Amino acid sequence: MRPQFILFGDSITEQSFSPGGWGAALADTYSRKADIIVRGYSGYNTRWAMFLLRHLFPLGCIKPPVAVTVFFGANDAALSGRTSERQHVPVEEYRENLIKIVHHLKECSSSMLVVLITPPPVDEEGRKEYARSLYGEKAMELSERTNEMTGVYANQCVELAKELGLPSINLWSMMQETVGWQKKFLSDGLHLTEEGNAVVHKEVVRVFNEAILCASEMPYDFPHNLEIDEKNPEKAFQQQC
Amino acid sequence: MRPQFILFGDSITEQSFSPGGWGAALADTYSRKADIIVRGYSGYNTRWAMFLLRHLFPLGCIKPPVAVTVFFGANDAALSGRTSERQHVPVEEYRENLIKIVHHLKECSSSMLVVLITPPPVDEEGRKEYARSLYGEKAMELSERTNEMTGVYANQCVELAKELGLPSINLWSMMQETVGWQKKFLSDGLHLTEEGNAVVHKEVVRVFNEAILCASEMPYDFPHNLEIDEKNPEKAFQQQC
Numbered sequence: 001m002r003p004q005f006i007l008f009g010d011s012i013t014e015q016s017f018s019p020g021g022w023g024a025a026l027a028d029t030y031s032r033k034a035d036i037i038v039r040g041y042s043g044y045n046t047r048w049a050m051f052l053l054r055h056l057f058p059l060g061c062i063k064p065p066v067a068v069t070v071f072f073g074a075n076d077a078a079l080s081g082r083t084s085e086r087q088h089v090p091v092e093e094y095r096e097n098l099i100k101i102v103h104h105l106k107e108c109s110s111s112m113l114v115v116l117i118t119p120p121p122v123d124e125e126g127r128k129e130y131a132r133s134l135y136g137e138k139a140m141e142l143s144e145r146t147n148e149m150t151g152v153y154a155n156q157c158v159e160l161a162k163e164l165g166l167p168s169i170n171l172w173s174m175m176q177e178t179v180g181w182q183k184k185f186l187s188d189g190l191h192l193t194e195e196g197n198a199v200v201h202k203e204v205v206r207v208f209n210e211a212i213l214c215a216s217e218m219p220y221d222f223p224h225n226l227e228i229d230e231k232n233p234e235k236a237f238q239q240q241c
Numbered sequence: 242m243r244p245q246f247i248l249f250g251d252s253i254t255e256q257s258f259s260p261g262g263w264g265a266a267l268a269d270t271y272s273r274k275a276d277i278i279v280r281g282y283s284g285y286n287t288r289w290a291m292f293l294l295r296h297l298f299p300l301g302c303i304k305p306p307v308a309v310t311v312f313f314g315a316n317d318a319a320l321s322g323r324t325s326e327r328q329h330v331p332v333e334e335y336r337e338n339l340i341k342i343v344h345h346l347k348e349c350s351s352s353m354l355v356v357l358i359t360p361p362p363v364d365e366e367g368r369k370e371y372a373r374s375l376y377g378e379k380a381m382e383l384s385e386r387t388n389e390m391t392g393v394y395a396n397q398c399v400e401l402a403k404e405l406g407l408p409s410i411n412l413w414s415m416m417q418e419t420v421g422w423q424k425k426f427l428s429d430g431l432h433l434t435e436e437g438n439a440v441v442h443k444e445v446v447r448v449f450n451e452a453i454l455c456a457s458e459m460p461y462d463f464p465h466n467l468e469i470d471e472k473n474p475e476k477a478f479q480q481q482c
Contacts, residue, residue, distance in 0.1 A: 001296065017268040024265035027258040027279065035278060038268065043466025051478040052463055055242065086471040222293055225284025230327040237292040 001221050004063070005030070005208075006037045008049070008056065008101075009071030012120070012192060012200075013040025020194030022201040029205055033218040034066070045075040045089045046097035053101060057108045064109035067213060069204060070101055073157060074119035074190060077150040083131075084144040095156045102164055113211045115204065116161040116168040118154035120196065121175050122147040123182035126189025145190065167211065169203045242462050245304070246271070246449075247278045249290070249297065249342075250312030253361070253433060253441075254281030261435030263442040270446055274459040275307070286316040286330045287338035294342065298349045305350035308454060310445060311342055314360035314398060315431060318391040324372075325385040336397045343405055354452045356445065357402040357409040359395035361437065362416050363388040364423035367430025386431065408452065410444045 007013045007023050016023025016038060027036040039056050041049070049072060057064070076094040078084035089097070098116065105114050124143040131139035154172030161168030175181045175196070182189070185196030192200065208214070223236040248254045248264050257264025257279060268277040280297050282290070290313060298305070317335040319325035330338070339357065346355050365384040372380035395413035402409030416422045416437070423430070426437030433441065449455070464477040 014272055015269075017265050017272065019261065019266075019269075021265070021269075024258050024262070024268065025260075027265065028256075028260075028262075031255060031258065031279075032282070037276060038272075041273070041463060041466065048466070048469055048474055048478075051474065051482065055463075055482055087466075222282060222296075225282070225289070225328075228289055233289055233292065237289075241292065241296055 002032075003034045003066035003218075004037055005034050005067040005069075005213075006039055006056070006065045007069050007071070008039045009069065009117070010040060010044045010075055011042035012074060013038060013069075013071050014042045015191065016040060016197070016200075020197050022192070022197040022204065025197065025201040026204060029201075030215050030218070032220045032222075033215050034213075037065070040071075043075060043087060044072070045078075045087050046072045046094050046101070047076075047089045050097055050100060053104050057105060059104075059108060061108060064112060066111075067113040067115065067208065067211070068105055069115045069117055070098065070105075071117035072098070072119075073153040074122075074145075074150065077119060077122075077153040078145050079149060082142055082144040083140055091152055091156055094153055095160055098157065098160055099164075102166065113208070113213065114166050115207050116157050116166055117200070117204075118157045118168070118170050118172045119150050120171045120185065120190070120192065121181065122150045123186050123189035126182055126186055128189075130188040130190075143189070167207045169200075169207060171200065171203070174203070175199060243273075244275045244307035244459075245278055246275050246308045246310075246454075247280055247297070247306045248310050248312070249280045250310065250358070251281060251285050251316055252283035253315060254279060254310075254312050255283045256432065257281060257438070257441075261438050263433070263438040263445065266438070266442040267445060270442075271456050271459070273461045273463075274456050275454075278306070281312075284316060284328060285313070286319075286328050287313045287335050287342070288317075288330050291338060291341065294345050298346060300345075300349060302349060305353060307352075308354040308356065308449065308452070309346055310356045310358055311339065311346075312358040313339070314394040315363075315386075315391065318360060318363075318394040319386050320390060323383055323385040324381055332393055332397055335394055336401055339398065339401055340405075343407065354449070354454065355407050356448050357398050357407055358441070358445075359398045359409070359411050359413045360391050361412045361426065361431070361433065362422065363391045364427050364430035367423055367427055369430075371429040371431075384430075408448045410441075410448060412441065412444070415444070416440060 075087040076089035078087040122145045127143040228236045316328040317330035319328040363386045368384040428434045469477045
């Protein structure tokens with residue numbers, strides 16, 4: 001009965017129901033209004049995400065999701081020749097894959113709200129600290145991602161959203177406007193702290209509100225308990241079921 | 242593709258995706274293994290829940306939920322003659338309604354895991370403080386719920402689970418084993434603090450594990466990223482899709 005919002009992305013989406021996560025916060029915001037379904041795949045880039053598309057969003061679905069957030073790029077932007085090379089996807093292909101994802105989603109439902117989210121900025125020092133905490137002296141001296149290169153992917157994402165007439169959230173530039181973003185928003189130079197999660201939650205709600213998916217204006221799925229007449233409860237349910 | 246676990250209940254279920262909530266924690270525990278769907282209805286008792294049954298759990302559903310938590314009683318146990326009287330349901334009817342809910346769920350799917358959860362204990366002092374914070378001097382001197390009466394409902398719930406051969410979680414007695422449960426587990430004498438939510442999460446996971454729905458033994462919905470050969474990614478997806 002409730003509309004579905006699907007969160008499609010990589011580990012930053014997969015982890016969005018961990019404590020303070022933006023997905024759980026969204027589920028709370030849309031409590032009794034919409035179902036928030038998480039489809040986050042840790043380590044995935046857009047190339048691997050392509051294999052999931054027809055499974056997660058089958059064509060001809062009777063009740064397609066009303067909104068989908070598409071939140072990739074953090075792994076695509078891993079650098080060639082460094083430790084996460086296997087996840088690297090060239091920026092041109094990242095762009096093409098995003099186009100294919102959007103086209104597929106719009107084929108599922110032309111009225112679906114598709115929101116493109118850029119990867120967050122990268123704190124290279126934080127990545128190195130994290131690698132040292134895992135591998136000690138053996139950790140590579142060079143971060144497997146740079147903030148500059150992730151910015152190239154973020155720009156492509158935002159430019160593409162403009163071309164396609166879709167809303168986007170430029171986390172990469174937005175987060176860097178705050179002094180101390182490196183530790184404030186990122187736990188290991190890449191993934192989000194609770195404050196970083198709060199930024200994503202706030203921005204997704206803002207975009208949904210602008211697209212007339214405002215929680216306060218959406219109906220409850222069943223009568224609010226105060227609308228139920230305790231002497232005649234069936235009345236409220238007859239009206240709203 | 243993922244099995245569905247549905248959380249069916251009142252406000253303690255509805256609020257289970259708020260910060261530190263047990264529903265969100267469950268979604269995190271079963272990340273990429275199961276979908277946690279929240280069907281909590283603030284203020285509802287089992288009498289009103291009956292109206293939702295065939296809508297939330299339609300008979301003949303091709304893919305019924307694999308597990309459902311049934312978590313009512315906090316409102317049924319509101320006392321007759323006090324401020325929440327409209328929510329009161331006699332304990333015999335509460336028991337009958339639980340039986341009808343269980344029968345309906347088992348009719349949807351005889352293999353469905355149905356878990357009955359008792360209401361948590363009531364801190365009457367906490368309820369009065371909460372009423373005073375809302376209504377000041379006008380607040381009634383008598384709490385609208387008592388711990389003793391809620392215990393009667395909790396006992397019925399646990400006894401019924403035994404009779405029906407279902408697992409149950411006796412929050413009412415379990416929480417009272419901890420010194421200071423009144424403020425440690427309850428935020429307003431009735432709803433859960435983060436620590437109270439953690440108790441529910443831990444217990445639900447325990448019961449699910451015992452019923453062979455252990456997250457660590459359930460498959461990922463798609464290949465783990467480390468199983469993907471970057472030179473030949475289709476292979477992993479052909480095997481697992």
